Amino acid sequence: MSGYIAYLVFFLIVALTYSIVVMGLNLQWGFTGLFNAGVVGFFAIGAYGTAVLTGPDRAELIGGFGLPFPVGVIGGMILSTLAALVVGLATLRLREEYLAISTFGIAISIQLVALNFDTLTGGAQGLTGIPRPLFATFGSPGAYNLFYLGLVATVAAVVYFGLQAALHSPWGRLLKAIREDETAAASLGKNPAMVRLQAFVLGSTLMGLAGGLYVGFIGYVSPMDFLPILTFQIWAMLIVGGSGNNRGAIVGAVGVWALWTMSGFAISRLLPVEYQSQGGAIQVIIIGLLIVLTLLFRPRGLIGEAQSVSRHVS
Amino acid sequence: MSIDALSPGGKRRSGRLDIRNAVRSFNAVRAVDGVSFSVEPGKITGLIGPNGAGKTTLFNAVAGELGVDSGEIRLDDQRIDGLPPHKVFSKGLARTFQIPRPFGGMTVLENVMLVPSAQLGERFWNTWLRPGAVAREERKNLEKARAIIEFCGLTKVERQLAGAISGGQQKLVELARALMADPAIILLDEPGAGVNPALLDTIVDRIVELNQRGMTFLVIEHNMDFIMSLCDKVVVMAAGKVIAEGLPEDVRADKTVVEAYLGGAAA
Numbered sequence: 108m109s110g111y112i113a114y115l116v117f118f119l120i121v122a123l124t125y126s127i128v129v130m131g132l133n134l135q136w137g138f139t140g141l142f143n144a145g146v147v148g149f150f151a152i153g154a155y156g157t158a159v160l161t162g163p164d165r166a167e168l169i170g171g172f173g174l175p176f177p178v179g180v181i182g183g184m185i186l187s188t189l190a191a192l193v194v195g196l197a198t199l200r201l202r203e204e205y206l207a208i209s210t211f212g213i214a215i216s217i218q219l220v221a222l223n224f225d226t227l228t229g230g231a232q233g234l235t236g237i238p239r240p241l242f243a244t245f246g247s248p249g250a251y252n253l254f255y256l257g258l259v260a261t262v263a264a265v266v267y268f269g270l271q272a273a274l275h276s277p278w279g280r281l282l283k284a285i286r287e288d289e290t291a292a293a294s295l296g297k298n299p300a301m302v303r304l305q306a307f308v309l310g311s312t313l314m315g316l317a318g319g320l321y322v323g324f325i326g327y328v329s330p331m332d333f334l335p336i337l338t339f340q341i342w343a344m345l346i347v348g349g350s351g352n353n354r355g356a357i358v359g360a361v362g363v364w365a366l367w368t369m370s371g372f373a374i375s376r377l378l379p380v381e382y383q384s385q386g387g388a389i390q391v392i393i394i395g396l397l398i399v400l401t402l403l404f405r406p407r408g409l410i411g412e413a414q415s416v417s418r419h420v421s
Numbered sequence: 422m423s424i425d426a427l428s429p430g431g432k433r434r435s436g437r438l439d440i441r442n443a444v445r446s447f448n449a450v451r452a453v454d455g456v457s458f459s460v461e462p463g464k465i466t467g468l469i470g471p472n473g474a475g476k477t478t479l480f481n482a483v484a485g486e487l488g489v490d491s492g493e494i495r496l497d498d499q500r501i502d503g504l505p506p507h508k509v510f511s512k513g514l515a516r517t518f519q520i521p522r523p524f525g526g527m528t529v530l531e532n533v534m535l536v537p538s539a540q541l542g543e544r545f546w547n548t549w550l551r552p553g554a555v556a557r558e559e560r561k562n563l564e565k566a567r568a569i570i571e572f573c574g575l576t577k578v579e580r581q582l583a584g585a586i587s588g589g590q591q592k593l594v595e596l597a598r599a600l601m602a603d604p605a606i607i608l609l610d611e612p613g614a615g616v617n618p619a620l621l622d623t624i625v626d627r628i629v630e631l632n633q634r635g636m637t638f639l640v641i642e643h644n645m646d647f648i649m650s651l652c653d654k655v656v657v658m659a660a661g662k663v664i665a666e667g668l669p670e671d672v673r674a675d676k677t678v679v680e681a682y683l684g685g686a687a688a
Contacts, residue, residue: 269549272548272549272552273545273548273549276542276545276548276555276559277534277535277540277541277542277543277555277558277559278542278543278544278545278548280527280531280534280535281535281543283524283526283527283531284524284527284535286526287524287525287526287527288522288523288524288525290486290506290522291518291522291523291524292524292535293486293505293506293507293510294484294486294506294507294510294515294516294518294522295507295510295515295535295536295598295602296507296510296511296536296538296602297507297535298505298507299507305545309545412526414528414580414582415528415530415531415580416527416531417531417534417542417559419555419556419559419560419563420530420531420534420559420563
C-alpha cells in the first residue's frame with residue numbers, strides 16, 4: 108500500500124472518531140442550544156476509562172483490568188455518562204456563556220486530574236501498551252488500520268442513523284423548542300430541565316464513546332491529548348459543517364481535520380527548523396480564522412439546518 | 422378531522438379559575454397585591470387596567486412562571502399555585518404572551534405539533550424501539566394540527582418558519598399551540614396589540630367561536646371595543662389591586678375605574 112493511502116486511512120480513522128464527538132456536540136449545541144465548552148473533558152473520560160479497563164495490569168497503578176475492548180469502550184461511555192449527569196445536574200440552571208465557562212473549567216480540571224493522579228492515569232507519561240483490539244489477527248499495520256477504519260466508520264454510521272431517527276421525530280422537535288425559547292416551551296407543558304439534561308448527557312456519552320475508540324486505535328493515552336484546543340477544533344468542525352445538521356457535523360469533522368493536518372504538514376515542510384515550534388500557533392490561528400470567516404460569510408455552515416424537524420411531517 | 426373534534430378541557434375539566442389573595446412582590450414592590458377574583462367556566466373574562474397595574478405579572482404568577490408569594494390559585498378546585506409552568510399547563514391552563522414567543526427556527530406546523538403532551542416520540546428510545554407507533558401518533562397529531570391551523574387561518578404559512586411571519590400571525594400561532602392541548606382555559610395577553618385590523622377580526626372571530634364551543638378565556642386587553650363587545654365580565658386592576666369587577670357596561674361607568682385610567686384628571 109502506498110504511503111499516501113496509508114496516511115489517508117490513518118487520517119480518516121481520526122477524522123471519523125472526531126465526527127462522533129461533533130455529532131455529540133451537535134446534539135447539545137446544534138439542536139438544544141447548550142454551550143458545552145468542555146467537550147474534551149468527556150472525550151478524555153471515555154479514553155481514560157477505556158484505557159484503565161482494557162489495559163494490562165501494572166504493579167504501581169490502579170486498574171489495568173485487561174478486559175475485552177468492547178467492555179472497555181462501554182465502560183468508558185458509562186463513565187462519561189455519569190460525569191455528564193453530575194455536571195449536567197450541577198449546571199442545569201446555567202445558560203449560554205455561564206454554562207460555557209463552567210464546562211470549560213470542568214474540562215481543564217479533568218485534564219489536570221489526568222496529569223496528576225499518577226496512580227490511576229500514569230500522570231504525565233500517560234498509560235501505554237493499551238491493547239489494540241484484534242491487532243494480532245492482522246498481518247500488517249496497514250491491514251489493521253483498514254480494519255479499524257471499518258470499525259470506526261461502522262460505529263459512526265450507527266451513531267448517525269440512530270441520531271437521525273431520534274432527532275427527526277417529536278424528540279428532535281422538543282430539543283429545538285428548548286433551544287428556541289425555553290419559557291415558551293415550559294408554557295406548553297414541556298419540562299426544559301429534563302430535556303436539557305437528556306441532550307447534555309447523551310451528547311457527552313457519544314464523546315466518551317469516541318474517546319474509547321481513539322484509545323483503541325492509538326494504543327496509549329496521555330494528558331497532552333486532551334488540551335482545550337481539541338474543544339475548539341470540535342467546535343470549528345460543527346460550525347463549519349453546519350450546526351443542527353449531522354451530515355454537516357461529519358463533513359465539518361473531515362474538512363477541518365484535513366485543514367489541520369495539511370497545515371501541520373505544510374508548516375513542518377516550509378518553515379525553517381528554528382521556527383518549527385512556534386509554527387504550531389499558525390494552526391490555531393487558522394482554526395480561529397475559519398470559525399470567524401464561517402460565522403461572517405456562511406453562518407449556517409456548509410450544510411445548514413433543515414427547516415422541518417420530524418420526518419413524519421414532511 | 423374538523424375543528425369540531427376539539428374538546429375544551431378534554432370533557433373532564435370546566436375551566437373555572439379562582440384566584441384568592443394572590444400576592445407577588447419584586448423586592449419592595451407588590452406588583453400583585455392581594456388579588457381575588459374568579460373566572461367562570463365557559464365565559465370570557467376581561468382583565469384591564471393601566472400600564473403597570475400588574476396584569477401580566479398576575480398572568481405569569483397564575484401560569485407558574487413566577488408563582489405567587491402567598492394566596493391560592495385553583496383551577497377547577499385543584500390548587501395550581503406553586504406548580505412550575507409545564508405542570509400548570511398539563512392541568513389544563515394554556516397562555517399566550519404579550520409579545521409573541523414563537524419557536525422562530527421551526528415551521529408553524531411544527532410549532533403546533535410540538536404541543537401534545539407525553540408524545541411517544543418525545544422519548545428518544547421509542548424512535549428506535551417503536552418507530553411504527555411513533556409514526557402513527559405523528560399522523561394523528563398532524564391531522565389535528567392541520568385542522569387547528571386551518572381554523573386559525575394559518576394554512577398558507579404552515580410551512581414557513583414561525584420567526585418569519587407577521588406579529589399578528591404569530592399571535593394566531595400561539596392560539597393554535599394553545600388549542601392543540603385541549604385546554605380548559607386560555608389566558609390571552611393582549612391578543613390585539615400590534616395586530617392589523619383584518620387579522621384582529623380573525624382573532625376575535627376565533628375567540629368567539631371557541632367560546633361558543635365552551636372554551637373559557639381570561640383576556641388582558643387595552644382595546645375597549647374588544648373588551649366591551651366580547652367580555653361577559655371585566656376585572657379592573659390598578660397598582661396591583663382589583664379596583665372593580667362586573668359587567669362591562671357597569672365597569673365603564675365606574676368612577677374609580679375612570680380615575681385609575683386617567684390618573685384622577687376626570688374626577
